[in-house]
Amino acid sequence: MLVYIGIDWSQKKHDLCFLNQAGARLAEQTIPHTQTGFSQLDVVREKLGLELTDCIIGLETAHNILLDYLWDQGYPQVYVLPPNRVKSSRGRFRQSRARTDLSDAWLIADILRTDLARLQPWAPDSSLTQQIRSRVNYVQLMTKEIVRLTNYQRAILLRYYPVAADLFSGLKTLIAQHFIRTFPAPETTKDLDLETFQTFARQHAYTRPEKLPATLAKLHQVHPIASSETVETFQSQAQSLARLLLPMIRAKRTALRELNNLFLQHPDHFIYASLPGAGDFLRPALLSKFGDHRYRFPSASRVQAVAGTCPVTISSGKYKSIRFRYACDHQFRQIVQQWAKASLTSSVWANAYYSRVRPRCDSDNHAYRCLANRWLAVLWRLWQDRKPYDETYHLQQRTLRSQPREIMTV
Numbered sequence: 001m002l003v004y005i006g007i008d009w010s011q012k013k014h015d016l017c018f019l020n021q022a023g024a025r026l027a028e029q030t031i032p033h034t035q036t037g038f039s040q041l042d043v044v045r046e047k048l049g050l051e052l053t054d055c056i057i058g059l060e061t062a063h064n065i066l067l068d069y070l071w072d073q074g075y076p077q078v079y080v081l082p083p084n085r086v087k088s089s090r091g092r093f094r095q096s097r098a099r100t101d102l103s104d105a106w107l108i109a110d111i112l113r114t115d116l117a118r119l120q121p122w123a124p125d126s127s128l129t130q131q132i133r134s135r136v137n138y139v140q141l142m143t144k145e146i147v148r149l150t151n152y153q154r155a156i157l158l159r160y161y162p163v164a165a166d167l168f169s170g171l172k173t174l175i176a177q178h179f180i181r182t183f184p185a186p187e188t189t190k191d192l193d194l195e196t197f198q199t200f201a202r203q204h205a206y207t208r209p210e211k212l213p214a215t216l217a218k219l220h221q222v223h224p225i226a227s228s229e230t231v232e233t234f235q236s237q238a239q240s241l242a243r244l245l246l247p248m249i250r251a252k253r254t255a256l257r258e259l260n261n262l263f264l265q266h267p268d269h270f271i272y273a274s275l276p277g278a279g280d281f282l283r284p285a286l287l288s289k290f291g292d293h294r295y296r297f298p299s300a301s302r303v304q305a306v307a308g309t310c311p312v313t314i315s316s317g318k319y320k321s322i323r324f325r326y327a328c329d330h331q332f333r334q335i336v337q338q339w340a341k342a343s344l345t346s347s348v349w350a351n352a353y354y355s356r357v358r359p360r361c362d363s364d365n366h367a368y369r370c371l372a373n374r375w376l377a378v379l380w381r382l383w384q385d386r387k388p389y390d391e392t393y394h395l396q397q398r399t400l401r402s403q404p405r406e407i408m409t410v
Helices: 035-047 065-073 083-092 101-118 127-160 174-182 194-203 209-219 228-265 269-273 282-290 300-307 330-343 348-360 364-385 391-402
Strands: 003-008 013-019 025-032 055-059 077-080 312-316 319-323
Touching: 003 101, 013 035, 013 101, 025 035, 025 101, 035 065, 055 065, 055 101, 065 077, 083 101, 127 228, 127 282, 174 194, 174 228, 194 209, 228 269, 228 282, 269 282, 269 364, 282 330, 282 364, 300 330, 300 364, 330 364, 348 364, 348 391
Parallel strands: 003 055, 055 077
Antiparallel strands: 003 013, 013 025, 312 319
16 A cells, blocks of 8 residues: 655654545654654554555655655655645645645645656765765855955955955955955055065965066056055955955865865766866766766756756747746756856857857847757766767767758659
């Protein structure tokens, strides 16, 4: 006998509902978010005389330790439902907005009972892929924080020390932050000579010493001078931000090195390493989004929808509208769109497609998204076939498909 178990999860407790194939409630229970609480699920299952293979379990998150418990216990059929699916299904059973956690657990169980054929079972990726995904998220978090703080720091520098904002290749570099800590105001660089500047650069492992003479010349040019009161007001803030940014930039670099080492250990790394324009971050980021299980995306259109690169078509009678896709994995869309933009530096096909589609797009981002949509179809095929990307072969295949077919007459 199959039983559908809906779980409405939270941080402190979980509500369970057991339904049979006819939709009758066999049991309802609330368990605490503890190991003892988790084991109560097995107690209820055993009281109902159910085997692990009889249970089909659904919940709304893949980021809860309860999911690890279910998988470790050996439950073979676990489904992670998108929260939007559960939310939009509430109107199937009631017109009012009344709801409880137990009613949501019952709803999840009933969705499993009626819509199971439309759902895909959840399975954890390998430990290596999970580590890669975790590092990717960490690098993205650090990047956002560094951008946020450097934007604030730039605004401060433009107020009293504008030359320091663009002295090196950017404020997101270690040398730029070391410079602000060592020379926090225009007055501190008045007597700075080339030898002292070169010594400073060597101390902080600057890798472009040939640029130092031009950088020093730029520093000694005549620039607008802020009042002493303004310098005194903002100087300490710029230095404080530099003290915050230095360890963050180092942490990001360390995380990127660890990410690259993990990526090279993955059996699918050669596929992503062959992608044009995908660098040390985008390669493992794409791998983390595709994962290990080929059945997760049974078609290219499925991965395009998840990544949000393809639009949504609404059609009824004579009415037809094509709209931007909001319901998607926004992180995935950002990653693949960055890859599409980067591919223009090394792919002939990508440049040709972008040049053709850009006049019909509303913006550069729209064009990058169209290119990303095409790239995802290519990557999905490579992922399914376990083959690296070959630009020459890809162009040959496109040429063959674009040739008109001969019509044979009898």
